[in-house]
Amino acid sequence: MPHPTNTSPADIDEAVIAALAAHPDIALLCGEVRQAEPQAGLTNRVFRLRADKGDFFLRLPRVETAGSINRKGEAENLVIAAGLGLALPALFIDCDAGVLLTAAVSDLEKPEDLPARLGLALGALHGSGEVFHGRLDPHETYLAQRRQLRNFQDLPDELRTLEALMERFAKEEAVGGEGPVLVPSHGDMSPGNCLVTPDRLWLIDWEYSGMSDPAWDLAYTILEHGFDQAQEVQFLAAYRSVAEDPVPANARLARMKSRCDAISALWALEQVASGRDRIRFLGFAKVRLKRVFDRKTSS
Known part of the structure; x- marks a missing residue:
């Protein structure tokens, strides 16, 4: 997808700004966030953060589904799946808030196999x-x-x-x-x-x-x-x-x-x-x- 070239903090979604304010550890992991590009998602709101320390995926729950998912169970299973080499390891997770940060993935493709x-x-x-x-x-x-x-x-x-x-x-x-x-x-x-x-x-x-x-x-x-x-x-x-x-x-x-x-x-x-x-x-x-x-x- 095309990437904006002049995104400023004022252009970043308010939900991302609120999450960064509520979870200062995310800012420590990412550095200053330059862009927050919305990604596809029906259950959650997902953003690709382009920051001083790299690219990251930030997952925020939608209000409509925030209370319907066992986030602690999700976190336990995510750790197991990451250990198997199948899941992106969590860099930051808040089970109560449903907030998850991982490294971003680039060079995505849809191979024939x-x-x-x-x-x-x-x-x-x-x-x-x-x-x-x-x-x-x-x-x-x-x-x-x-x-x-x-x-x-x-x-x-x-x-x-x-x-x-x-x-x-x-x-x-x-x-x-x-x-x-x-x-x-x-x-x-x-x-x-x-x-x-x-x-x-x-x-x-x-x-x-x-x-x-x-x-x-x-x-x-x-x-x-x-x-x-x-x-x-x-x-x-x-x-x-x-x-x-x-x-x-x-x-x-x-x-x-x-x-x-x-x-x-x-x-x-x-x-x-x-x-x-x-x-x-x-x-x-x-x-x-x-x-x-x-x-x-x-x-």
């Missing part, structure tokens, strides 16, 4: 034997979101159909005794959280991490990166080459794809209900719900 590189990264994480703080249960996550939206007035027919489908999935898994072995999981493998350079792949934003079904990270990666069939094969083959456990069966992975889309749709509807951009988030939800129902029709 991205599916394989993501598969190797997740295989290393899932097969590490580490124990993350917290648990991410996809069905419980869906149920909690659905309860929060019980009075939501938009899309009533779609939500009733979705509820019946998710309950059917839960019953099928209960009958089949498909309880997975839980593994340390990132929980939000969207493209914006996967920073790829010529030499490394870094996973950022560990706020939804926890012990989970390995199918969650796998399905979410395939969906959010838009892998075609050949890329999905490459991704799963790379994962299989390093992970301790086998790749989930096709039927379970397909169900998890639908769960991930359903949860993403409900998350977007939660944003609408909280007063955020209605057109943007309602459109996001409709796209995800359509994928769930299209997948059901074609299965």
Whole structure:
């Protein structure tokens, strides 16, 4: 993206100025901040700080989501993931405020072998034997979101159909005794959280991490990166080459794809209900719900 050439302290976002004032250790680590460039992000506000001592990423929580995330659990899991060489180490973290500072990453690219590189990264994480703080249960996550939206007035027919489908999935898994072995999981493998350079792949934003079904990270990666069939094969083959456990069966992975889309749709509807951009988030939800129902029709 183009970088401004004449940014002055007066041009820096007020939230960044407030964070620097509240956390003087950040200024000691960065030196004087010359620029604060907003980065993409839905859950948090992220800025690339250009400062006397280098470039940094500053993560600030949005008001709407500030109290909904276990930041202490996130910090514990981030330390573990950094030890595995998968996460950018925290230079400064305030769990109570949700403020995080890391070094910035430059020379980002989207290589042709991205599916394989993501598969190797997740295989290393899932097969590490580490124990993350917290648990991410996809069905419980869906149920909690659905309860929060019980009075939501938009899309009533779609939500009733979705509820019946998710309950059917839960019953099928209960009958089949498909309880997975839980593994340390990132929980939000969207493209914006996967920073790829010529030499490394870094996973950022560990706020939804926890012990989970390995199918969650796998399905979410395939969906959010838009892998075609050949890329999905490459991704799963790379994962299989390093992970301790086998790749989930096709039927379970397909169900998890639908769960991930359903949860993403409900998350977007939660944003609408909280007063955020209605057109943007309602459109996001409709796209995800359509994928769930299209997948059901074609299965």
